Each structure stands twice: as C-alpha cells, then as structure tokens.
Amino acid sequence: MAMASSPHIPRKAHQISSPSKLTSSEPLQQNTLSTDSSPNSKPTKVPTIRARLSQLCQQGRPDLARHLFESIPKPNTVLWNTIIIGFICNGMPNEALNFYSRMTNSSSKADSYTYSSALKACAETRQLKLGKTIHCQILRSHSSLTRIVSNSLLNMYSNCLNPCFDFLEDDKHGFVKVDLVQRLFVNMRKRNAIAWNTMISWYTKTGRYFEALKLFKTMMNMGIKPTVVSFINVFPAIAGIEDRKSSVVLYGLLLKLGTDYVSDLFAVSSAIFMFSELGDIDTARQVFNLSRERNIEIWNTMIGGYVQNDLYDEALEMFLRVLDSDHISPDTVTFLATLTAVSQLQRLDLGQQLHAYLIKNSMVHCVVISNALISLYSRCNYVGVGFGVFDKMLERDVVSWNTMISAFVQNGLDDEGLMLVYGMQKEGILIDSVTATALLSAASNLKNHRIGKETHAYFFRHGIRFEGMDSYLIDMYAKSGLIDTAKRIFENNCIHSRDLVTWNSMIAGYTQNGQVQQAFTALREMIEQNEVPSSVTLSSVLPSCSPVGGISVGKQLHCFALRHSMDLNVFVGTALLDMYSKCGSINYAERVFDMIQDRNSVTYTTMILGFGQHGLGERALSLFRSMSGFNMKPDAITFVAVLSACSYSNLVDEGLEIFESMEREYRIKPTAEHYCCVVDMLGRAGRVAEAYEFAEKLGDDGNLVGIWGSLLGACRIHGELELGKLVSERLFELEEGNRVAGYHVLMSNIYAEEGMWGNVDTVRQGMREMGYRKQVGCSWIEVGGVTNYFTSKDQKHPHSEAIYAKLDELAMEIKAAGHRRSISGNVDDMLEV
Structure with missing residues (x-):
C-alpha cells in the first residue's frame, strides 16, 4: 500500500510512506526544544524538531526519536504522525498503535495520515478488532474517506481477515453474507492502481482466481496502467485456473513494459512460480535465466518448481549452485525444498550430508527443518534415525507429531505409532485429520477393530469430520473383518456423498473378506449410478475373479479396461496378469505382462509367481535375472516368488544360490517366509534330512509354525516316519502349531501310510478332545x-x-x-x- 511520500523518511517495499506532508503550511508550535541528548546542544524550533524526528527514524534510531518526542509539551498532529510512521518504518507497529491510542486521548486531532498509519500498523499485527475500531472512529469523525484512507482500509481488511474462514460477514440486517473488502472497493469513488492491486491480491488469496484475472483485465480496459505489484498478484491466479494462454500473454505484457518491470525480483519469482505450477518448467527456467539479479527467493522458487514437477535431480543441481555461490546463502525454504527432493529420490547418503550441514550451521532445531528430516528418514526406511531427530526436538508442532506417527505407521510400526498418539494427547496437542488418518491406517494394518472403534467414537464425540473420512472408516472396518459395519457406514453415511474413493473402499472391502458376489454387485451398482470405475476399482475387483475361477468375468473387466485405456496402467495390468495366472491362463498373463510399459517390481514379482505356480521354474528364473537389465531391484517379496518357483520346479541348487545372494548382493535380510520356501524346496526334492538340518540351524528364528509345518508335509510325502515324529514334537510345542488341525491330520496320515492304526486312533482321539475339526476342502x-x-x-x-x-x-x-x-x-x- 502506498501513501504520500515523505521527504524525510524513505519509502520501503511494502511499507507506507510518511503520513504527513512535512512541507505543510499548517501552523506549528513556536516553542523551542533541544533535539540532542547533549547538555550543550542549542535550542531549535518545531519545524527542526519534526525534521530531526524523521532523521532519527530514517537512521534506525527510534528510541532516540521517542526520547525527543516525549520532551515535547504539546505535540501537534504533524509530530504525532511523524513518530507513528517512524515506528512503523522501523518494524515497531505495536508501538505505533500505542502512540496512536495516546494521540486519540490528547488534544490533537487525527487526520487522514494518522488513520492511514494506524490502519497500516493493524494490518502488520493482524489486529482486526482494533482495525474495525479505527474504522468506526473514522466514520464517527465525519471525515471524508480520502483515497489514502480507503486504500489503508482495503489493506487492513485484506491482511486481517482470514481468507479461508471469516472474510464473509453478516450485513447490517443479518440477512446475507458480504465480503467487506469487496464492498469497500466497490464503494470507493476514485480508485488508483494501489486499490486495484489490493483487490486482485484479495481475490487471489481467497481462491477466487477467475475474479482476480477478470479484475486485472477490467483495470486494463479502464486505462489504468498495471504496476509490477499487479503482475505479482495476478500470476498466482493464472496458475490457480491453469490458464496457459493468459500466462504467456501477461508475461509478454510484462516484458513489453520495460526493464523496471521484468527485472523486479518479486515479479521474476512470481512468474517462475506461475509457469512451474502450470507444468511449463522450461519457460520457468527461461525466466530464471533472463533474470540479471537473483536473490534467494528466486532460487527457492526455481528449486521448488523443479520439485513440484518431479524433477528432483534438477532441483539438487540448483541447490548445489546455491552452495557454490559467494553471494547467496541458502535459507530454511531452500533446505525444505532440497530435503523434499532428496526424500523423493530416497538418497539417504545426500540426506545424511544435508543433516550434518544443518547441524554444523545450527539450523537443525528449526521445527520445519526437523519435520522434513523425519519425513526423509521415514521414506528411506530409517525410521529409527527419524525418531532420533524427533526425540531431540526442543519444540514440536502438530506437524512434527503427525510426521513421526505417519512414519511409524508407513514403516509397519503401528504399535509405536499408536503409542505416540497417546503421547501427543498427553502434551495437550489435539488430534487433527492427519492424525486421524494415521490412527485408522494403524487400526487397519493391525486388523484391530477395538482401536478402530475407539477412534471412530472419538471422532463422533469431538465432531471431527474430514475429507475422505468415510472411506478410511470403511477400509478400517473391512480389514478388521467387520464388513457389515463397513457396509452400514457405506449405506447410511454415504448415501448422498458416494464418490469414487468410497465405492473403491467398499468394493475392496468385499474382496478382502471373500464376499465375491457382493463385490461384483457393488461394481454393477456403481456403474448404474454413473460413477465410472477407475484403475483402483479394477485393481480391487479383479482379485475377486481368481477365488471363483471366474475367468469370463475377468475377461469382461479386461475389455472394460481396454475401452477406457486403463489396460496399460501398471496397477491394472498387474492385477490382470495375477488374475489370468490364478485362473490357469498363463499365456494370457504373459501377454498382459509384455504389454505393460511402465513395469515395477510388483509386476515382475507377480509374473514370476505365476510362472512358478504353473511349474515354469526356468522361465521364472530367467525373468528374475532379467530384472537387473531393466534397473529393477527385487524386493523381499520377489525373492519369496522366485524361491517358490524353484520349489515347484525342483530347481533346488538354483534356489539355494538365490537364497544365499539375498544378503550378499541385495542387502535383504531373509524372513520367515524365505526360510519356509527353502525348507519346502528341500522337502519337495526329497532332501528332508537337509531341510531338517537347515531348520535346526536357524535357532530361535526357526521357531515358526510355517517352517516345521512345511517340513512335516515333506516327511509325509517321502515316508519319513521317525523324522516326522521329531518334527511333530517341535511343531506341537509351538502353541500356534498345536492349534492347527491340519498338522494333526498330517501326522495321522504319516501313521496311516505306515499302517500304525493305533497311533492314528490316538491322534483322532486327541483332536476330538481338543474340539478340532478338519476344514472341508x-x-x-x-x-x-x-x-x-x-x-x-x-x-x-x-x-x-x-x-x-x-x-x-x-x-x-x-x-x-x-x-x-x-x-x-x-x-x-x-x-x-
């Protein structure tokens, strides 16, 4: 906002200038005062006092200016205005308001410059209530609303009103909601560029981007030349409505208006932001390159633009240029953008170097930096190091807690995440929507409906609602096995607000709970209600075809995917090849695999598993080995798939070699599933004694039901009675193994194969006493x-x-x-x- 210029206090960016014309012919007091703290100073007249006040404020010495002002017996309006604007220019708006309050209680009368200065101080301190009070004082004074006061009112309200919540207020009759800023603007008799800029900025801040652009065009049509601030305010609006044509036209206009416009640092930064948001990163870089002078804000905007467009390597290259510069020092925003890029690339090594730099430069205790570090370590699966950062934070905000809780949940440490939620509540920090989604995700992962219900009840008691809440609840109840509760939420809560996400959650819930027909019925209802299934929908419903052998239904869904160009989607493609594999059509599955262009490790794993299940072990091995050629790194599940394939195809030596390479070459620690695969592989090949030795060598890691159960099955197949007895003893020592009826049946079958019917009767009697029944196949x-x-x-x-x-x-x-x-x-x- 601009005011009339002062010959004594220089104008600063985004600050008002002097509220008084110091050349005014207004009569001044004729008493003389000393302007120097020295006892030998000479007396001076009031005009000199006013000049001295301005000089002290200009020199950044407001305390001396205050001391001088306090020595004036009866300061007039001009002197009050001078000291008030002096405090504002020195970043002391609260002191300016304090002196304004003293002035209103004095004999001096406030004028337009006084009101303008006080409103500016209210805008800087976001004191809406006081700003409204000053507005009322202006109206009661019957002073005409000069342009300078109107501009100041616009500025105050646009800064103090919350653009997200309270910018609409009741009119005097209480009938309709009105926008105070808009009403002030409309009622202004004369508007200069400052008023137009403030209104454009207000529309942009409140998300009314079309109105902002329309107002800019109206200003141009009325012959008002846009200022640099006009472009700074309208560029984000163009990005908000994704108007590429207007972005090119208005930036071209900025270039035509000359060097003062195109070289303005704020305009350059705003233009880079606009083009980056529109995805036109090349033009954004051209704007950056054309800038003769660059401050850290311009560098930050360019780095942020690369991050916004997933060009993380380019963002890191720009960051390194900042570090190499002798004139620019990275700030908090620079490191936030860079840490985001490193996090997305999962470059733990760079993240650790940045962390060390931040510690060395005493920046690590900044809350937002610590939050970014926690997120970085979480994405790199170093959640323990992330917790170390969290634990050392001197100050935490709700984002800190949510980031750490989400890190635990995303890394499978759901119990730790829940404990941290309790700690968060003990600190008096309220749960928000981000915490709520993490809670529900933890309950879903743990399949713990008690925690889920308690969380749901907490939402109800505290009136918490957030976007997507119903779909999270449906997912949680479905994964916890309470599919009927999930269905009630879907039918009751979502009856008027069913969106694609809600439908997907319900369909996935039916599939996960084995309610195949209900999943297909929900899909039909979804289509009947004109909701077009997405790739997520198809990925959720395709697994339902496999348990029922419904390859015809799967083919129909495949046709739907083809018609809607979703067949090449990696998630749909993976679900399709999984469906065809499990329905026995391995050739169809391979064709789908060949058509998927952007394959990931899940796609390869699914195809390897399909080959293995069809006894095509050699082809599974070939595909596994080809992954390195496509720069595709296998994960733990991939190794389960390839070891299973070796087991089904009796490729024992190859399987053992792959198992040994897990830690040696891929740095993947074997888990219970991998141990079970090795035991099963050796057992199927008749190397039962070797399988037993392998299980024994595992020690405590081998005390798993799956390992000994697989070994017992091998003993039955190969008639290893004595070894079967040893294995069954170990198996039944494990509580979980003793509860599984199938393992008792296996031992009974071993006895039956050897004709030991007395032992068979003993096993059967034991099963009856324990209430076990064999599940019907x-x-x-x-x-x-x-x-x-x-x-x-x-x-x-x-x-x-x-x-x-x-x-x-x-x-x-x-x-x-x-x-x-x-x-x-x-x-x-x-x-x-």
Whole structure:
C-alpha cells in the first residue's frame, strides 16, 4: 500500500510512506526544544524538531526519536504522525498503535495520515478488532474517506481477515453474507492502481482466481496502467485456473513494459512460480535465466518448481549452485525444498550430508527443518534415525507429531505409532485429520477393530469430520473383518456423498473378506449410478475373479479396461496378469505382462509367481535375472516368488544360490517366509534330512509354525516316519502349531501310510478332545461361463451321479495302470467327522 511520500523518511517495499506532508503550511508550535541528548546542544524550533524526528527514524534510531518526542509539551498532529510512521518504518507497529491510542486521548486531532498509519500498523499485527475500531472512529469523525484512507482500509481488511474462514460477514440486517473488502472497493469513488492491486491480491488469496484475472483485465480496459505489484498478484491466479494462454500473454505484457518491470525480483519469482505450477518448467527456467539479479527467493522458487514437477535431480543441481555461490546463502525454504527432493529420490547418503550441514550451521532445531528430516528418514526406511531427530526436538508442532506417527505407521510400526498418539494427547496437542488418518491406517494394518472403534467414537464425540473420512472408516472396518459395519457406514453415511474413493473402499472391502458376489454387485451398482470405475476399482475387483475361477468375468473387466485405456496402467495390468495366472491362463498373463510399459517390481514379482505356480521354474528364473537389465531391484517379496518357483520346479541348487545372494548382493535380510520356501524346496526334492538340518540351524528364528509345518508335509510325502515324529514334537510345542488341525491330520496320515492304526486312533482321539475339526476342502471349475463348486462328499450338483461315475471310472484306470491309491484320502474323510 502506498501513501504520500515523505521527504524525510524513505519509502520501503511494502511499507507506507510518511503520513504527513512535512512541507505543510499548517501552523506549528513556536516553542523551542533541544533535539540532542547533549547538555550543550542549542535550542531549535518545531519545524527542526519534526525534521530531526524523521532523521532519527530514517537512521534506525527510534528510541532516540521517542526520547525527543516525549520532551515535547504539546505535540501537534504533524509530530504525532511523524513518530507513528517512524515506528512503523522501523518494524515497531505495536508501538505505533500505542502512540496512536495516546494521540486519540490528547488534544490533537487525527487526520487522514494518522488513520492511514494506524490502519497500516493493524494490518502488520493482524489486529482486526482494533482495525474495525479505527474504522468506526473514522466514520464517527465525519471525515471524508480520502483515497489514502480507503486504500489503508482495503489493506487492513485484506491482511486481517482470514481468507479461508471469516472474510464473509453478516450485513447490517443479518440477512446475507458480504465480503467487506469487496464492498469497500466497490464503494470507493476514485480508485488508483494501489486499490486495484489490493483487490486482485484479495481475490487471489481467497481462491477466487477467475475474479482476480477478470479484475486485472477490467483495470486494463479502464486505462489504468498495471504496476509490477499487479503482475505479482495476478500470476498466482493464472496458475490457480491453469490458464496457459493468459500466462504467456501477461508475461509478454510484462516484458513489453520495460526493464523496471521484468527485472523486479518479486515479479521474476512470481512468474517462475506461475509457469512451474502450470507444468511449463522450461519457460520457468527461461525466466530464471533472463533474470540479471537473483536473490534467494528466486532460487527457492526455481528449486521448488523443479520439485513440484518431479524433477528432483534438477532441483539438487540448483541447490548445489546455491552452495557454490559467494553471494547467496541458502535459507530454511531452500533446505525444505532440497530435503523434499532428496526424500523423493530416497538418497539417504545426500540426506545424511544435508543433516550434518544443518547441524554444523545450527539450523537443525528449526521445527520445519526437523519435520522434513523425519519425513526423509521415514521414506528411506530409517525410521529409527527419524525418531532420533524427533526425540531431540526442543519444540514440536502438530506437524512434527503427525510426521513421526505417519512414519511409524508407513514403516509397519503401528504399535509405536499408536503409542505416540497417546503421547501427543498427553502434551495437550489435539488430534487433527492427519492424525486421524494415521490412527485408522494403524487400526487397519493391525486388523484391530477395538482401536478402530475407539477412534471412530472419538471422532463422533469431538465432531471431527474430514475429507475422505468415510472411506478410511470403511477400509478400517473391512480389514478388521467387520464388513457389515463397513457396509452400514457405506449405506447410511454415504448415501448422498458416494464418490469414487468410497465405492473403491467398499468394493475392496468385499474382496478382502471373500464376499465375491457382493463385490461384483457393488461394481454393477456403481456403474448404474454413473460413477465410472477407475484403475483402483479394477485393481480391487479383479482379485475377486481368481477365488471363483471366474475367468469370463475377468475377461469382461479386461475389455472394460481396454475401452477406457486403463489396460496399460501398471496397477491394472498387474492385477490382470495375477488374475489370468490364478485362473490357469498363463499365456494370457504373459501377454498382459509384455504389454505393460511402465513395469515395477510388483509386476515382475507377480509374473514370476505365476510362472512358478504353473511349474515354469526356468522361465521364472530367467525373468528374475532379467530384472537387473531393466534397473529393477527385487524386493523381499520377489525373492519369496522366485524361491517358490524353484520349489515347484525342483530347481533346488538354483534356489539355494538365490537364497544365499539375498544378503550378499541385495542387502535383504531373509524372513520367515524365505526360510519356509527353502525348507519346502528341500522337502519337495526329497532332501528332508537337509531341510531338517537347515531348520535346526536357524535357532530361535526357526521357531515358526510355517517352517516345521512345511517340513512335516515333506516327511509325509517321502515316508519319513521317525523324522516326522521329531518334527511333530517341535511343531506341537509351538502353541500356534498345536492349534492347527491340519498338522494333526498330517501326522495321522504319516501313521496311516505306515499302517500304525493305533497311533492314528490316538491322534483322532486327541483332536476330538481338543474340539478340532478338519476344514472341508473346496474345488471349483468354470464350464460355459458358470462356476461349479464342489466339497468333499458333495451331492448337491444336479449331475452328481454322472460326475461320481466318471470318478470311479478314472479310479479303475489308475488301478489298472499299476498305481496304488493313497490311504491318506480315506483317513482325511474319517477325520472330517
């Protein structure tokens, strides 16, 4: 905002100039005062006092100016104005308001410059209530609203009103909401460029970008020449409405207006921001290169633009140039943008170097910097180091807590995340929407409906609502096994607000809980309500085709993906090849894999797993080895897939070599799943004793049900009775293993194969006493687009007689070929009772 210029106090950027014309012919007091603290100073007249006040303020010596002012018996309006604006120019707006209050209680009368200065101080300190009081004083004084006062009122309200919440107020009748800034602007009789700029800025701040651009064009059409500030304010509005054409036109206009415009540092920074937000990073870089002078704000905007457009390496290159510069020093904003780039690249080495630099330069205790470091270490899977940063913070805000809680949850440390939420509440920090989403995610991951319900109740008690809350709740209840509760939320809470995310959560919930038909029904309802399924929808519903052998439904979904150009999406493509693999169509799966252009490690893992399940171990190994050629790093799940493939195809030596390479070459520590794969691989190949030795060498890491259960299955297949007894003892010592009926059945089958029926009876009796029942198996096959289900001794199928007759015929052919029927099948039938 601008005021009339003062010949004594220089104008500063974004500060008002002197509120009084010091050449005014207004009569001054004729008494004389000393302007120097020296006892030998000579007396001077009032005009000289006014000049001396201005000089002291200009020199940055407001305390001496105050001392001089206090020695004046009866200062007049001009002197009051001089000291008030002096305090504002020296960054002391509260002191300026204090002197304004003293002036209103004195005999001096406030004028336009007084009100303008006081309103400027209110704008800087965001004191809306006091600003409104001054506005009322202006109205009660019956002074005409001069342009300088009107501009100051615009500036005060646009700075003090919250652009997100309270800029709309009731009119005097209480009937409608009005925008105070807009009303002041409309009621101004004469508007200069300052008023137009303030209004454009206000529209931009309140997110009314179209109105901001329209007002800029109206100003131009009325013959008012835009200032540099006009462009600074309108460029973000153009970015907000993504108007590429206007961005080029208005930046061209800025260039035409000359050097003063195009070389203004704020205008350069605003233009770089606009083009970066529009995704036109090349033009943003051209603007940067054309700038003859660059301050740290321009460098920060350029670095932030690269980060905004996912060009993280370029952002780091710009940061290094800042470090190499002798004239520019990086600030907090520089490091925030750079840490974001390093975090996205997961460059732990660079992150640690930056952390060391920040410690060395005493910047690490800045809250926002610490928050960025926590986020960086979390993305690099060094959550422990991130917690070390959090623990050493001298001051924490809600973002600090949320960042650390989210880091724990995202890294699978859900219990630690929940404990930190309790610590956050003990510190008196209120839970917000970010905390809430982390809480619900933790409850979902833990499948802990108690925590989920408590969180839901907390939301209800405190009236917490946030965007996407219903979908988070549906996801949490579905993953916790309470699909009916999830369905109630979907049907009751979301009846008028079902969006794509909510539908996806409900469909995924049905799929996760094995309610396949409900998932397909929800998909049909979604389409009927004109909600177009997304790639996430298809990725959620495609897994439902596999359990029911519904390849025909899967093909329909594939056709839908083709029609909507979603088949090349990596997530849809991965779900499709998984569906085809599990439905037995490995050739279709491979075709889908070949068509996916942007493959990730999940895509490779799914295809390797598919090859393995179809006994194509060599092809699985070939695909695994090809990953390095595409700069694709396998993860822990990839190794589970390739070890399983080796197990199914009896490629034991190759599998053992891959297992050994996990830590040696890929720095991946084997887990229980990998150990189980090795034991299963050795067991299937008949190397049961070797599998037993491997499990024994694992020590405490080998005390897992899956390992010993897999080994017991190998003992049954290869008739290793004595070893089976040892394995079963170890297995049943584990509480979880003792509770699984299938393992007791396995041991019973081993005894039956050896004809040890007394032992079989003992096992069966023990199962009855413990209340165990063998779970009935289920098979299915799709014929003519219809899926047929069968369980043991099933007689429900309309063609059961013909089916069993065919089975008997096959059994006779097997017997005639010299094969012996396994007795374990009969034992399994008996154990189902």
